[in-house]
Amino acid sequence: MLAAGRRDAQAFRTLYDATSPKLFGFALRILHKRELAEEALQDGYVAIWHAAGTYQAALAAPMTWMTTIVRNKALDIRRRLDQPVEIDADGFDSEVIAALAAAGPGPAETLQRSTEAQALAHCMATLERRHxxxxxxxxxxxxxxxxxxxxxxxxxxxxxxxxxxxxxKLKNCLARREAP
Incomplete structure (x- = not known):
C-alpha cells in the first residue's frame, strides 16, 4: 500500500492481484450481477490508486480501507440504478472489526499492523453497534x-x-490503553 501510494505501478499490480478476488466477491454480494460488480471493482481500484497516498495504517487495515471504497462504489451503482440500498450493518460492522483486529498478515504482507490499529479495533468493538x-x-x-x-x-x-x-468513548478507551 505504501509503495502504491508513491505511484509504484508494480506494487499496485501486486496489491490488485492479492486483493481483487475478495473485493470482487464482496461487490458481487451487493450488486448480484457480474458486470456491475466488475464496474464497482474497477471504479474502486481507480479510487484506491488515487487515494493510496492518503492511506493511514493507524486508522484501518489495508483490506478494510479498500473494502469500504469498493463497497461505496457498489452502493453508488445501486443508487444509480434506483435499486434500494440495504445496509447489512451486522455483516459490515463485524467485517470491519474483524479486519482491524485480525492478527494475521494483510494482503500486502510487508505491512505490519500497528499497535494503534489494534487498540482502535479493540475500542471500536466495545462501542454500541449504533455508534x-x-x-x-x-x-x-x-x-x-x-x-x-x-x-x-x-x-x-x-x-x-x-x-x-x-x-x-473511543478517546477514553484509547487513553486507558495508553496509561501504564
Whole structure:
C-alpha cells in the first residue's frame, strides 16, 4: 500500500492481484450481477490508486480501507440504478472489526499492523453497534453527518450525537490503553 501510494505501478499490480478476488466477491454480494460488480471493482481500484497516498495504517487495515471504497462504489451503482440500498450493518460492522483486529498478515504482507490499529479495533468493538455503524460510515466511508443520517434513515441530530458519543468513548478507551 505504501509503495502504491508513491505511484509504484508494480506494487499496485501486486496489491490488485492479492486483493481483487475478495473485493470482487464482496461487490458481487451487493450488486448480484457480474458486470456491475466488475464496474464497482474497477471504479474502486481507480479510487484506491488515487487515494493510496492518503492511506493511514493507524486508522484501518489495508483490506478494510479498500473494502469500504469498493463497497461505496457498489452502493453508488445501486443508487444509480434506483435499486434500494440495504445496509447489512451486522455483516459490515463485524467485517470491519474483524479486519482491524485480525492478527494475521494483510494482503500486502510487508505491512505490519500497528499497535494503534489494534487498540482502535479493540475500542471500536466495545462501542454500541449504533455508534460503530455511525462512526464506520462517517470515517471508513468518508460520509458527512448528513449522508450518514440519510443512509441510516435517522435524524441528523441523532447521528451527530451517536458519532460524538462514540468518539468520546473511543478517546477514553484509547487513553486507558495508553496509561501504564
Amino acid at each position: 460503530q455503524q455511525a462512526i464506520g460510515l462517517a470515517f471508513f466511508h468518508d460520509l458527512t453527518h448528513g449522508e450518514v443520517a440519510q443512509q441510516l434513515s435517522l435524524p441528523l441530530g441523532t447521528v451527530k450525537t451517536w458519532i460524538r458519543r462514540g468518539l468520546e
